[in-house]
Amino acid sequence: MDFKKVERKWQKKWEKAKIFECNLSEKPKFFITFPIPYLNGSMHIGSGFTALRCDCYARFKRLKGFNVLFPQAFHATGEPILGAVERLKKGDKLQEETFKLYGATEKDLENFKKYGAEYVAKFWAKRFKEDMKLAGFSIDWRRSFLTALDEHFNKFVEWQYNLLRKKGYVKKGTHPVIYCPNCKSPTGDHDRLIGEGESPLEFIIIKFYLENGEILPCATLRPETVYGVTNIWVNPSIDYVKALVNEEVWVLSKEAAFKLKEQLKKVLVIEEISGFEIIGKVAENPVTKSKVLVLPAEFCDPKIGTGIVMSVPAHAPYDYIALIELQTYGEELKKYGLDPEKIKEIKSISIIKTKDFGEIPAKEVCEKLGIKSQKEKEKLEEATQLLYKEEFHSGILKENCGEYSGLKVSEVKERLTREFIKRKIADLMYEPSGKVVCRCGTENYVKILEKQWFLKYSDKKWKELAKKCLKKAKIIPEEARAQFEVTIEFLKEKACARKTGLGTNLPWDKEWKVETLSDSTIYMAFYTIAKIIKEKKIPASKLTNEVFDYIFLGKGDLKELSKKVKLNKMILEEMRKEFEYFYPVDLRNSGKDLVPNHLTFYIFHHVAIWKEKFWPKGIGINGFVNVYGDKMSKSKGNIIPLRDLINKYGSDLVRINLVASNEGLNDANWREESIVAYSSRISFLFDIIKKIKNAKREDVKNIDIYLKSKIQELVRETEKNYEELKFRSAAKTGFFDSLKEIKWYVERNGGIENCNKKILREVLEIVVKMISPLLPHIAEELWSCLGKKGFVSVSTWPRPEKVDKKVLELEENLKNLIEDVKNVIKIAGKKKKCYLYVSSKSELEHLNEARDFLKNVLGFEELTIFKASDKKRYDPQNKASKAKYGKPGIYLE
């Protein structure tokens, strides 16, 4: 059977009949959404999995009698499309391959380069839509739009941000970010060649004073160790600069001077000075007032911190090793004008007590790891980590630490930093927590962005509302709820705008663009009116704040508003009605990676803007799709575009194989070999429907009642499974198990000719309905094969009917009996005659009805059933005495 041909046929019919276009109606509505995909490619099995779950659910709810709104828009906000075009222009092979994988031709790639990001976005939006249509999505496409590139949508985002600002949820601030000087923008995790996961790390600069009043700024992560400083390290072979930093003269590396400027300090370089020149000078510790020497060390890196390091040999392995090495040098020190004897006199100052280490922890660690030279960087890093952890968590400052003596390191660090800064003997600077290289190949540093706009997710009231919303919302599966709870709790300020990329300008500060995650929070509301905007060709200029206030918040006077913006009253009213009817979103389903960001923001913004009535009602979460147990990724080259699979197998097989591949938060698995399980059962269905006319029997037997009851049970289970988005279970109960029962029924009747025509047909109709959310095209085809008019997609979920528990039990017992007899045959060998002894009348009747079937299936020439109490029975071994209800006595001979 040519699935693809059948699928195209039904897709055309659906489209022509407009059955998925959803309008205002008297019926209860159900609003379901799948997050807008970003347009740097088309649908792959990952996004397909999540989206198809939505479609299956939408189809199920439609059968359940809801007026289901399932719209779909697309996302172009942000940087990556621009980045992709840039990479194409540079001839990036991976980018070319990625686009080609999704079906772009050489010609398309040329166009991408020629026409730029907007073209690319629109190209993929079109592809996406085509692919989704091929997969049989039941979407109302009239409501589609494109973020960032659609001016109507931009107005909507402006409205949202104006409102949030008015409510005090948007505020200005400064913030350190990892920054690329080449791209002139913050470098997100996804934009990094090296350094994923690294973030700005706060260093404390402690100002040591030279005799001439100039400052040696020592950058450190451990300000408390200032009490144990024995000397200062400067790298003799690098160039430093003298610079005016916030009115003071600092000596620091060139790189540091540049970075400090980027971190909002006033920096004016006065002159260059070599490291060599500084060595031998004496500096004063601003905290302890002790005088320390400036000594040479190779490990001082001009790229890290200020290039000047305070030496704490008791607690820092680098310092310890450098000092030991230096103390062995002797005469060579004279070229720096240093006195070897004085160097030898330098003693470590121990200031932190821990339970695991003794007096000089750095010495212990270095000896333990066998570190001999400051060139052994890897080992030194390890030693530093080890020591830092121990001293931070369990260390206590000794009596030589002034007012902080006796306090825990972990508790004192913050406090001491604050106080040092207040006393102006310390300052802050930031470095990336590890090396970060941007995709463009440039090494990054930390820049403090000024006057950045933030969403105030830390706001207590806002959090409370979000928690309330979550509490009332249905989360499927429940396991995902905990993650939402902690996210709401811990969410802090979030930058909501950036200066580059595509997006909507902040209405009050046009140089900023609302960033991706921040512009995609309440767009579901826009679906309700997007159709009308398009149909009535409303110009974006008319979508003022007041208009949106009216539509979404019911504010303002309709007559006045209509006059003011010159927009027909009816149109305004219609939009308001659509919103009121369809909102809130009943179910939003997405991958688990969006829980701590998008989905939580979605909750936050809804509660900020709307009353409880319009808050999100349900959120569904699923895992990712692995390909044969492997994570899907660009670099592994195992991304499978949905279209490729549809071309190979047809939509329905792909749909069910994907959607039913797993449940819950676990990752799903794409395994092509599972497809045969579905295709063979589909063939069976077509086969039996073709032969249904051969069924002749009209009287109703136990076996007919059994089938009807059993299917009823399965309908109930399947309904429950669908309701909980358990599509794997739904496929099992609604498809596999039902077919098994039908097969059994036919076999029990000894062939289709002996089946009850009416009942078999009824049951098949039920099964076709049950599988239609998963296999919509095939279900339509089967529906028409059954001679039904119209679409099964818009029919009704099977009505619940009575279940005859007694007959179900009798048949279950019969199945067990067959097993038992077979077991006996296995042990006793094959016999010709079989005698069964039953304990009740109902069993006698039931088994007698099935006698011919039993005889055949068990392979006896003769099969006789007696009541156990029958005095005239043939029973040489008195097996009747073994008979219990549900377990007849068996005698073979």
Next chain:
RNA sequence: GCGGGGGUCGCCUAGUCUGGUCAAGGGCACUGGUCUCAGAAACCAGUGGCUUAGUGCCUUCCUGGGUUCAAAUCCCAGCCCCCGCACCA
């Protein structure tokens, strides 16, 4: 490191909240059989071990402990996997 979710009989998955009905459901794979000239498909049966006139027992649900008459399920510890940790879709 922190937070969240997990680890089931060859593979993928159900069962865990609410302990017994669980040697544990379904699919795939494999083995045997029916059908067939043959193959494929389809259908039936089997797939931890030993036993047995329809049974009984032993060893299993990441590892190690514990609670209980009874543990895949509850508690504790450890190991491993996945997701997220922000300006990024």
